[in-house]
Each structure stands twice: as structure tokens, then as C-alpha cells.
Amino acid sequence: MHMLKHIIAILVLSALVVLFMPQTEMVVQALLTAHEWVANLLTNVFSSGEAGNIARSLIALLSIPLVAGLVPALVYWIVRKHWLPCFMEIMWVVWLVQAGALAIATKTVMV
DSSP: OHHHHHHHHHHHHHHHHHHTHHHHHHHHHHHHHHHHHHHHHGGGTSOSSHHHHHHHHHHHHHHHHHHHHHHHHHHHHHHHSSOOTTHHHHHHHHHHHHHHHHHHHHHHHHO
16 A cells, blocks of 8 residues: 555646646756856855865865755744654655766766
8 A cells, every 4th residue: 555655646747747837857956056156156165176165066066955944844843843743754765866966067068
């Protein structure tokens, strides 16, 4: 029964993504823009060498999902006075979408 719920959830989410593709593209573009903004902001902190570029990219990749998870968690905390139960799941989903978008964006730039 638990597996059936997951299959139904994937089907429903996939249908929603297809139906709302322009909005989905806007969300993915916003994630890429936010990643680029954080990475550019960190250029003042880290050197322009290979280690600095890796550190900058890593922090940008981790900070966007953290903020995206903290916003609903804080709202939930204000309303319910306890921690959001699905905080880590929100972070993982945002991280996966962002990492996938970055991989695709990087691949299209390299081609």
C-alpha cells in the first residue's frame, strides 16, 4: 500500500509538471539564477583558483536548498510551535532539482 501511494504521488507530480511547464521552467530558472547570485557574491570571499571555485560552488549548491527549506519551516514554527516534519525532504527535493538543472545548464554550455 505504501508503494502504491508513492507511485500515485509520482504520477500526479509528473502530470502537474507537464501541465504547468512554463511555471516549472520559471522555478528552475529562478534556482539557477539564485545559485549564480550566491556564487558571484562569494567571489569576494574565496580566491579565483580551483579550490576557491569548488568551495564557492559547493556553498551555493547547499545554501539555496537550506534557505528554501527554512522559509516554510519558520512559517510552520510560527503557526504550530514545533519543527516542520518534512524539512529534510524539502531540502532534498530542492537540491535534486537544482543539481539536475545545473548539470543540464553546464552540459548545454559545454556543447
